[in-house]
Amino acid sequence: MxxxxxxxxxxxxxxxxxxxxxxxxxxxxxxxxxxxxxxxxxxxxxxxxxxxxxxxxxxxxxxxxxxxxxxxxxxxxxxxxxxxxxxxxxxxxxxxxxxxxxxxxxxxxxxxxxxxxxxxxxxxxxxxxxxxxxxxxxxxxxxxxxxxxxxxxxxxxxxxxxxxxxxxxxxxxxxxxxxxxxxxxxxxxxxxxxxxxxxxxxxxxxxxxxxxxxxxxxxxxxxxxxxxxxxxxxxxxxxxxxxxxxxxxxxxxxxSGGVKGIERVNNEKASLLYSCIDYSNGFYKPHAKMDSRSKMNVTFTLPSEELTKKFLVEAKEKGFIGLSGHRSVGGCRASIYNAVPLEACETLAYFMNAFYKRNQL
Missing domain, CATH: 3.40.640.10 (Type I PLP-dependent aspartate aminotransferase-like (Major domain))
Structure with a gap:
């Protein structure tokens, strides 16, 4: 796999x-x-x-x-x-x-x-x-x-x-x-x-x-x-x-439909993850302002360093790789470039929603 x-x-x-x-x-x-x-x-x-x-x-x-x-x-x-x-x-x-x-x-x-x-x-x-x-x-x-x-x-x-x-x-x-x-x-x-x-x-x-x-x-x-x-x-x-x-x-x-085709998929992938963030009642906090959000790199933080570490450990156990944020920003980052399939973002969105429900303060 x-x-x-x-x-x-x-x-x-x-x-x-x-x-x-x-x-x-x-x-x-x-x-x-x-x-x-x-x-x-x-x-x-x-x-x-x-x-x-x-x-x-x-x-x-x-x-x-x-x-x-x-x-x-x-x-x-x-x-x-x-x-x-x-x-x-x-x-x-x-x-x-x-x-x-x-x-x-x-x-x-x-x-x-x-x-x-x-x-x-x-x-x-x-x-x-x-x-x-x-x-x-x-x-x-x-x-x-x-x-x-x-x-x-x-x-x-x-x-x-x-x-x-x-x-x-x-x-x-x-x-x-x-x-x-x-x-x-x-x-x-x-x-x-x-x-x-x-x-x-x-x-x-x-x-x-x-x-x-x-x-x-x-x-x-x-x-x-x-x-x-x-x-x-x-x-x-x-x-x-x-x-x-x-x-x-x-x-x-x-x-795959050229640039226009991949753009539609990229928009869908980004929407899945930003929806998780926006509907988490502040549990996931985006780094970027709404009008400047990247559709390639979704960056966010969790309420505490302890929860961040827990999130990353459980994510790795589920097969998600590369979700640690850059050291200068911290938190988490999902890079969803062209080759990242829609299924991967759907699965990550499901995991994020489940993790939020289990760990919301």
């Missing part, structure tokens, strides 16, 4: 994807080799690489105005590459602080050039997403950086600012492909794979081609977006197995 996997990342993968990968593990499509053994210059791997790019473009409706790159180093390396490639001496990088990952992105940009905090919810323990109307964009802004979903605090942007003459960049590591977005609204989107796209090891970057003119030859070769765009993400050996699994996840998503 498979566990009910609510880990925040690396996180659940679709069972169908794992089964295909298992079947093809030692003999990929009659090659007599695993995907992990194929040359990244071979026609067999090239088909895998192009399949992943094509499916991603189709699912997100990405136009030819954008490059799709498969990079390494996780989203954390993008915190550095973005200002290195896009921030000049005469411009300012703007950041909206909504949690730990946006703080880390800001800290890296400070090492490269001038920065400005356009808005922050830190003073409110990151319980909400700042209003678009409250954003203060600096003069000479190179870009505005946002983190679309905050895994630790359980908050998520429901709409994005419409900007004139300022590039909008989003770290979508934890909610990419979970709901429909207009890619044309962004100059760049990036996402580590290990939450909604596949296993850890590959990072997807969707970048407007016109921005590549900012990537100068003075940059280190591997930290230059143009290097990877010019070589179709094959300048050096890519994480081939991670990209292969990414292609399988994208195929699974396409066969």
């Amino acid at each position: 498979r566990a009910y996997n609510f880990n925040a990342g690396p996180s659940a993968l679709p069972l169908e994807v794992l089964q295909i990968a298992q079947q093809e593990l030692v003999n990929f499509q009659g090659t007599g080799m695993s995907v992990m053994e194929l040359s990244h210059r071979s026609k067999e791997y090239d088909a895998v690489h192009e399949k992943a790019k094509t499916l991603l473009k189709q699912l997100l409706n990405i136009s030819d105005e954008y490059e799709v790159l498969f990079l390494q180093g996780g989203a954390s390396l993008q915190f550095t590459m973005i200002p290195m490639n896009l921030l000049s001496k005469n411009t300012v990088a703007n950041y909206v602080l909504t949690g730990s990952w946006s703080e880390k992105a800001l800290a890296e940009a400070k090492k490269i050039g001038h920065v400005h905090v356009s808005a922050s919810s830190k003073e409110n323990q990151y319980k909400h997403i700042p209003s678009i109307n409250d954003l203060e964009i600096s003069d000479n802004a190179a870009y505005l950086h946002v983190t679309s979903n905050n895994t630790i605090y359980g908050t998520q942007w429901s709409e994005y600012p419409q900007l004139n003459n300022v590039e909008l960049i989003a770290d979508m590591s934890s909610d990419i492909l979970s709901h429909e977005i207009n890619v044309e609204q962004f100059s760049m989107i990036y996402a580590g794979a290990q939450k909604n796209l596949g296993p850890s090891g590959v990072t997807v970057v969707i970048l407007k081609k016109e921005l590549l003119t900012n990537s100068t030859n003075e940059l280190p070769t591997m930290l230059n977006y143009r290097t990877h765009a010019d070589k179709n993400s094959l300048y050096n050996t890519p994480p081939t197995f991670a990209i292969y699994t990414l292609s399988l996840v994208l195929e699974w998503l396409a066969n």
